[in-house]
Amino acid sequence: MKTFAALFSSLDETNKTNEKVRILKEYFKNVPDEDKIQTLALFTGRKPKRQINSTLVKTWAMEMANIPNWLFEESYHVVGDLGETIALLLPNPTATQNKSLSAWIAEINTLANLPEADKKSWLLSAWASMEQQERFVFNKILTGSFRVGVSQSLIVKALAELSDLEPAVLTHRIMGNWDPATFSFIELTQQDDGSSDISRPYPFYLAYAIQETSSQSKSAAEIEEALGATAHWQAEWKWDGIRAQTIKRQQEIFVWSRGEELSTDKFPEFHPFLNALPDGTVLDGEAICFANNCPLPFNVLQTRIGRKNLTKKILSESPMAFIAYDILEHEGVDIRQMPLNKRRQILESLHRESGLQDVFRLSPVVNFSSWEQLYELRKRSRDEFAEGFMLKKLGSPYLVGRKRGDWWKWKVDPLSVDAVMIYAQKGHGRRADLYTDYTFAVWDQDKLVPFAKAYSGLTDKEINQVDYFVKRNTLEKFGPVRTVKPQLVFEIGFEGINKSSRHKSGVALRFPRILRWRQDKTIQEADNIETLNEFLK
Amino acid sequence: MPAKPLLEFNDNGIYCAAGDFYIDPWRPVKRAVITHAHSDHAKWGHQTYLAHTLSREVLKYRLGDIELQTIDYNVPVLVNGVQISLHPAGHIIGSAQVRLEFKGEIWVVSGDYKLEDDGVCTPFEPVKCHSFISECTFGMPVYKWKPQQLIFNDMNNWWKQNVSEGKTTVLVGYSLGKAQRILQGLDMSIGNVYTHGVIQNTHEALGRNGVMLNPTIRITNQTDRDEMRKGLILCPPSAVGTPWIRKFYPYSFGYCSGWMALRGAKRRRAADRGFVLSDHADWDGLLKAIEATNCETVFLTHGYTATFSRYLTDIGFDAHEAHTLYGGDEASTADEPDISLVDEHGEVIQNGTGAEKSDNEEPGSTDSSRKSGLTNQEKSEALKKAKKLGGAL
Numbered sequence: 001m002k003t004f005a006a007l008f009s010s011l012d013e014t015n016k017t018n019e020k021v022r023i024l025k026e027y028f029k030n031v032p033d034e035d036k037i038q039t040l041a042l043f044t045g046r047k048p049k050r051q052i053n054s055t056l057v058k059t060w061a062m063e064m065a066n067i068p069n070w071l072f073e074e075s076y077h078v079v080g081d082l083g084e085t086i087a088l089l090l091p092n093p094t095a096t097q098n099k100s101l102s103a104w105i106a107e108i109n110t111l112a113n114l115p116e117a118d119k120k121s122w123l124l125s126a127w128a129s130m131e132q133q134e135r136f137v138f139n140k141i142l143t144g145s146f147r148v149g150v151s152q153s154l155i156v157k158a159l160a161e162l163s164d165l166e167p168a169v170l171t172h173r174i175m176g177n178w179d180p181a182t183f184s185f186i187e188l189t190q191q192d193d194g195s196s197d198i199s200r201p202y203p204f205y206l207a208y209a210i211q212e213t214s215s216q217s218k219s220a221a222e223i224e225e226a227l228g229a230t231a232h233w234q235a236e237w238k239w240d241g242i243r244a245q246t247i248k249r250q251q252e253i254f255v256w257s258r259g260e261e262l263s264t265d266k267f268p269e270f271h272p273f274l275n276a277l278p279d280g281t282v283l284d285g286e287a288i289c290f291a292n293n294c295p296l297p298f299n300v301l302q303t304r305i306g307r308k309n310l311t312k313k314i315l316s317e318s319p320m321a322f323i324a325y326d327i328l329e330h331e332g333v334d335i336r337q338m339p340l341n342k343r344r345q346i347l348e349s350l351h352r353e354s355g356l357q358d359v360f361r362l363s364p365v366v367n368f369s370s371w372e373q374l375y376e377l378r379k380r381s382r383d384e385f386a387e388g389f390m391l392k393k394l395g396s397p398y399l400v401g402r403k404r405g406d407w408w409k410w411k412v413d414p415l416s417v418d419a420v421m422i423y424a425q426k427g428h429g430r431r432a433d434l435y436t437d438y439t440f441a442v443w444d445q446d447k448l449v450p451f452a453k454a455y456s457g458l459t460d461k462e463i464n465q466v467d468y469f470v471k472r473n474t475l476e477k478f479g480p481v482r483t484v485k486p487q488l489v490f491e492i493g494f495e496g497i498n499k500s501s502r503h504k505s506g507v508a509l510r511f512p513r514i515l516r517w518r519q520d521k522t523i524q525e526a527d528n529i530e531t532l533n534e535f536l537k
Numbered sequence: 538m539p540a541k542p543l544l545e546f547n548d549n550g551i552y553c554a555a556g557d558f559y560i561d562p563w564r565p566v567k568r569a570v571i572t573h574a575h576s577d578h579a580k581w582g583h584q585t586y587l588a589h590t591l592s593r594e595v596l597k598y599r600l601g602d603i604e605l606q607t608i609d610y611n612v613p614v615l616v617n618g619v620q621i622s623l624h625p626a627g628h629i630i631g632s633a634q635v636r637l638e639f640k641g642e643i644w645v646v647s648g649d650y651k652l653e654d655d656g657v658c659t660p661f662e663p664v665k666c667h668s669f670i671s672e673c674t675f676g677m678p679v680y681k682w683k684p685q686q687l688i689f690n691d692m693n694n695w696w697k698q699n700v701s702e703g704k705t706t707v708l709v710g711y712s713l714g715k716a717q718r719i720l721q722g723l724d725m726s727i728g729n730v731y732t733h734g735v736i737q738n739t740h741e742a743l744g745r746n747g748v749m750l751n752p753t754i755r756i757t758n759q760t761d762r763d764e765m766r767k768g769l770i771l772c773p774p775s776a777v778g779t780p781w782i783r784k785f786y787p788y789s790f791g792y793c794s795g796w797m798a799l800r801g802a803k804r805r806r807a808a809d810r811g812f813v814l815s816d817h818a819d820w821d822g823l824l825k826a827i828e829a830t831n832c833e834t835v836f837l838t839h840g841y842t843a844t845f846s847r848y849l850t851d852i853g854f855d856a857h858e859a860h861t862l863y864g865g866d867e868a869s870t871a872d873e874p875d876i877s878l879v880d881e882h883g884e885v886i887q888n889g890t891g892a893e894k895s896d897n898e899e900p901g902s903t904d905s906s907r908k909s910g911l912t913n914q915e916k917s918e919a920l921k922k923a924k925k926l927g928g929a930l
Contacts, residue, residue, distance in 0.1 A: 012800065013809055067678055068851070074844045075679045080801050088679040088798070136800075149804075432801030460805065477843070 003031055004039065004101040005134040011150055020150055024158035033185040034102035040188070041180035042146050043155050045260065050144035051111035052119050054082060057143055060120055064127065065089040077480045080432025083139030087132050095129040105180075108142060153401055163189035168203075168400040176200035177262060198249040201256040202282060202328045202336065203400040207390065207407035217413060220375040227371075227391065227408075234340065234394055235366040235374055237386035238409055239323055240298050240495070240510075241288030242305070246270065246322065248277040249332070257287070268310065269320045273356035280332030281350065283324045284398075285363065290321035295385040298510050299498045324351065325363040325390075328398055336398035343398070381412040387495060388412040414493035415535055417527040418518055420448055421488045424470040425481050427455065435470040435482070436463055438514075440492055442505070443528035451505035451532060452492055457514030466517075489521040490514050497535045507532050543619075543637060543644050544670065546836075546859050551646060551670065555639050556619030558587075560646045563862045570621060572648025573632035574599060574713060577863050587614070589623050591631030591658075591746050595713060598742040610659065613638075626650040627661030628816050629714030630748055636664050645830060646670045649863075651815065652822040653685060655718050663829030670836045670859070671827060674817040675795050676845030682795070682819045688812050689722035695791060695810055696727050696769055705788035706769040709777055709808070712736045714816050715793055716771050717743070720751050723769065731756050731765055733772035733781075777806075795819075827854070839863040 007027045011020055028036055041047075062072050067089060079085040099107075104126075111119055123142075127135060140146040153167070156174070160167040173188055177199055210226075211218050218226075227233060243258035244267075253274040255264045264271075267287060289296035289304065296318065304310070304318040327347040328336050335343060344365075351362045366389070368374040374389065381388050388411035396406035419440035427436035437455050441448035458466065466488065473485040493515040500508035506529075545552050550562030550569075558568035565582035572578050574588070574595045581600050588596060590607040597603065608614055610633065613622040623633035628649040635646040645666040654660040692708070699706040710716050716736045723730060730753045732740065737755040744750075754760065756770065765785065776782050777790070792808035795815025803811040818826055823845070827835055835856045837846050842858040849856035 012804065013811075015807055065678070071678060071844065071848060074841075075677055078677050078841070079679055079799055084800055085679060088681070428801075430801050430804040432799060434801075434805075 001099060001101045001104050001134055001138065003027065004035065005137045007039075008137050008148065009133055011148065017154060020154050021158045021161070024150070024155055025162055028158060028162055032100065032102075035100055036185045037180045037183060037188065038102045038105055040155065040159070040174065040185075041178075042141065043148055043150060044152055044174055046178070046180065047144050047146050048105050048108055048141065049112075050142070051108055052123065052142065054143050056116070056119070057086070057123070057139070058082070060123055061086040061090060061127075064124060065091065077426055078433045080426065080428040081145075083143055083145060084136050086139050087136035090127055090135065093128055093130055095125070097129045102180075104138065105141065109181075159189070165189060165191070169193075171203045171400050172200075175203055175260065176256070198252060199247065199254045199262065201245045201247060201254070201260070202334075202398075204243060204245065204258055204284070205399045205407060206402040207409045208402060208404050210391075210408050210410045218410075220371040223375070223410075224371045230368060230370060230374075232394055234344070234392045235368055236325060236363045236390045236392070237366065237381070237384055238388045238390045238411065239286040239288055239295065239363070240385070240387045241286040241295070241301060241323070244285060244287040244322065245328070246274055246281075246283045246285070247329075248274050248281045249279060251279065255287075266305070266310070267320055267322075268315070269359050270322055273322070273354055273360040276354060276356060277350065278331065280329060282327065282329035283322075283347070284326040284328055285322050285324035287320055287322055289318045290361070291319055297385075297498050298496060299500075299508055321359050321361050323361045323363045326398060339395045339397065340392055341394045378410065378412060382496070386412075414495055414515070415497065416491050416493045416515055417442060417531050418489055418521060418525065419452070419492045420486045420523045420526045421466075421484060421490060422448055422450060422486055423481050424466075424484050431463070434463060435467045438466075438490075440490065440512075441486070442526060442532060444505075445528075448486055448523075449505045449529060451503065451507060451529075452494070452509050452512040454490075454492060454512045454514050457493075458517065462517055486523050489518040489523060489526050491516050491518055497532065499536060505529060505532065507536065542668070543639050543642055544646070544668070546861065551838075551861070553619060553637060553639075556617045556621070556637070558616055558619075559583075560635050561648065561863065568616070570635055571596070572626065572635060572646065573629055575629070575649070575711075578648060587616075587621070589631045589633045591743075591748065592633075593631075594742040594744075594746040595631065595739060598738060624664045625659035625662045627652065627655070627658060630658045630717060630743060631746075632658060634664055636666065642667055644668045644670065645832075647672055647826070649674070649817055650826065651818045652826060653682065655685060655721075655816070657718050657721050661826070663826060665831050667832060668834045668836070669827060669830045669832040670838060671823065672817065672839050672863070673823055673837045673842060673845040674840035675815065675819050676823055676837070676841040676848075678820045680795060680798055680815075680819045681821065682813065682815060685718075685722060685814065688814050689724075691810075692719070692722065692791065692812055693724040693727065695789070696723070699789050700728060700767050702789075703766060703787070705766050705785040707782065707785060707788045707790040708769060708771055708793060708812075709774055709790060710771065710793040710814075712739045712773045715814070716740075716773075717748075717750055718814070718816065719771060719793060720753065723751070725751055727769075729754055729764070729768035731760065731768050731770045733770070733776055735773050735775075736771050 007023065010023045014020060058072065062069060075089060076082060076085045079088065111122065126138065130138060156167050156170050160170050173193060176197060245256045247254040253264060253271060254262060255267050255270060257263050289300045300318045304314055307314055324347060327343050327350065328334070330346050348362065351357065351360065354360050366377065368377065378388055388409065391408040391410055393406040399406065419442050421438045422441045423439035424435040425437040426432065427434055437453065439450050440452050440454065441450045469488060470482060470484050473487065474482045475485055476483040492512055494509040494512040496510035498508050499506060541554060543553060543555060545554065549559060549564040549566055551560040558570055559566045560570045561572055561578040562569050562583065563580055567584045569583040569586050571586055571588040571592065574592045576599070579596055579600065585604045585606065586596065587606050587608070590609050593605065593607045596605060608623060610623050610625055613620045618639065620638040622636045624636055626632040626634045626648050628651055632648060634648060634650065637644045643666040645664045647670060649672050650661050652661050696706045708719055710719050712735045716739065720730060730751065732753045732755055734755060737753060740750055740753060770785060772782065789809040791810035791812055792806050793812045793814040795813060795817055796802040797811030797813045827849070833855060835849055835854050836859040837856065838859050838861045846856040846858050
């Protein structure tokens with residue numbers, strides 16, 4: 001695993017994509033096939049099952065490092081990563097080994113049935129045989145928290161260059177449910193696709209945003225300038241649900257969410273219409289809570305997605321529908337290269353033939369004859385329970401991954417308020433040991449009421465400035481949380497707002513983030529709770 | 538024990554009432570004893586300075602024409618009846634611990650220190666005392682340094698690799714301390730070492746003090762870029778991301794600091810290589826140093842003071858946190874802001890003079906008027922006010 005640990009450090013040490021691809025290719029050339037496929041699995045989020053829970057891992061690490069629990073916790077807050085904290089705290093190694101990545105993963109997978117004492121002695125001797133970097137990567141794999149700052153497209157690029165396969169082909173082959181123990185590197189890279197996996201989804205086509213922030217808002221004229229005549233474009237509402245792909249093949253059904261998670265069981269409402277579809281049908285669409293012909297707010301969906309057991313109560317309170325917007329496979333044939341308008345016709349005819357249109361819905365095409373008209377319609381997005389528009393070129397094929405040009409998302413400008421930062425907490429990962437997670441408040445008469453937490457939106461430079469402020473203006477500490485002098489004002493943006501009995505302010509926000517730091521404003525100029533309540537109406 | 542302790546912390550710095558002088562004061566005072574020449578410890582504007590002999594030229598370079606008395610290690614002087622002596626702190630050239638003795642009571646102020654002998658400055662010597670005022674910049678058990686030779690080996694190998702790839706090697710480290718330590722650890726057979734002006738000026742100041750360092754070449758507009766590709770450039774953190782550094786493209790840049798021990802901090806710097814090299818004591822070093830003083834009481838001035846004092850209390854020390862404004866060089870992962878923060882009345886509470894910038898300061902410039910952070914009184918007032926505002930919090 002030393003080679004794998006070294007790969008991890010080398011990837012950490014460069015921000016240049018070409019360099020990352022070079023490092024990956026070099027690595028793939030030099031490791032055995034079992035390690036290649038394990039690496040691919042880890043880099044695409046297919047982690048081995050966690051065999052020892054993190055509490056035990058933590059307890060044994062504290063024992064070995066001989067430090068008290070509170071000091072371990074403090075260290076964790078500074079480091080921002082459990083695997084790294086443990087790797088740093090453990091004493092220097094007393095032994096050596098040269099086991100490969102796949103050998104270690106094989107050992108981890110045999111732990112399941114061992115008694116706790118055996119697990120412990122296995123882990124302690126594993127730790128004692130590793131240097132810090134190897135330990136870190138090992139801990140990440142062991143605790144099921146392995147993540148790497150390399151996008152799937154980069155690893156695919158490296159493999160494509162080594163295997164002479166098209167990146168899109170490889171991307172498709174590594175979709176879905178495969179197990180590095182049974183899927184071989186040879187199978188992955190042979191010229192003909194030998195897979196018989198009927199559950200395998202297609203890679204999702206993702207759109208770029210026309211405007212990343214409201215301050216870069218585009219006018220109708222600018223859209224026209226960039227996209228050309230409206231006649232070439234189809235507009236649909238952008239639904240605020242979960243992107244999903246449904247598969248019906250050989251009398252079996254599968255539902256995949258965008259996180260490449262097989263979630264067929266999470267959507268029992270879909271089963272009847274999927275079972276009724278012809279074999280060899282793959283649809284792309286949005287899973288969304290829906291009642292009385294109307295989408296429900298996202299927080300209804302949120303209360304449902306985390307549940308293991310879908311009780312009757314949950315099912316009746318948060319019924320789901322599938323809003324279809326594309327078809328990728330028809331009668332068992334991959335039709336992704338067909339133009340969108342042709343695919344749409346097939347989709348519409350399938351929808352017409354389905355008798356279950358309450359659940360199997362079609363994303364309506366919004367008629368418009370000028371960008372100006374669409375611009376005006378977009379302002380009504382929230383009334384339509386949508387986040388804005390999706391713009392798709394009528395002649396576009398269904399591409400792989402995020403691609404510029406044919407598909408765009410044109411989101412509605414976020415709602416926003418000016419709020420005062422009152423609490424701060426340290427971040428994780430790249431933001432470890434920096435105060436980057438803030439709680440914001442608005443006025444309720446003469447008191448500041450917290451209403452949102454936000455982590456993103458500031459530049460690195462601004463984060464450093466706020467961190468500096470927090471460290472010097474702390475009023476009180478509660479564990480990792482600091483109460484700071486109410487002084488800094490930020491504009492907080494959010495996509496939606498709902499009533500909430502769980503929050504002190506009485507509201508819950510959808511995707512709150514910092515739009516900008518209002519250094520020109522004093523805390524007296526921040527908004528009050530009535531402004532938020534206005535949005536609820 | 539006398540009713541009043543020999544040293545106390547007030548809004549100006551660490552104060553000795555019996556001798557009427559300060560140690561490393563952050564506001565202008567009459568008489569200042571300086572542990573070392575870093576800008577957060579040696580501020581401009583005091584009437585008189587007392588420091589170690591080897592700090593003389595750097596202090597004059599950084600602070601201009603000051604009223605400065607210098608002494609060697611272990612040579613006591615008397616100030617209003619308080620005996621002051623300096624002892625090696627091993628932090629940078631000329632860095633000292635300040636030992637005070639008055640009516641049989643002994644206090645030691647560590648300044649910044651490290652235990653490893655870096656081969657450049659006089660190694661740290663423990664000094665027995667009743668009360669020890671210690672830094673704890675890296676007072677967390679996750680910080681454990683490797684012997685510097687291992688780091689230098691990595692550094693030299695990386696340099697060689699860059700030469701073979703035709704890339705300029707840029708190493709970033711503080712101009713006073715880190716730069717000299719790196720320079721003496723480099724394998725000079727690989728190539729020439731080039732310096733940013735601030736570092737070269739520091740080296741020349743040290744030279745006037747009789748300090749001998751490996752030869753370096755000051756970078757000017759005339760310096761041959763192709764030759765530099767085989768060499769190594771030493772520059773301060775303030776040069777990172779500036780047009781000055783971009784001129785050397787293609788280059789690989791390495792960052793030398795204790796903070797490089799954590800992946801998050803390393804990724805934030807976006808350095809090609811992070812070298813864990815610190816001039817502060819690590820966790821084990823701090824514990825060892827404190828034990829060696831045989832002290833009865835410890836005060837922790839900067840770094841992870843809360844955690845470290847709690848741990849010391851747990852293992853039986855009488856440990857306290859002290860509020861100071863030190864921590865300019867390595868003591869904060871964050872760069873200081875270069876814009877001003879304004880309070881609710883629109884008053885500037887903090888000017889944007891960065892600590893890293895101060896590395897770049899011209900002699901005689903001032904940042905002593907800066908009021909960074911809150912005094913204890915301001916803090917309790919703000920807390921009262923916030924509680925009134927946020928009763929529901």
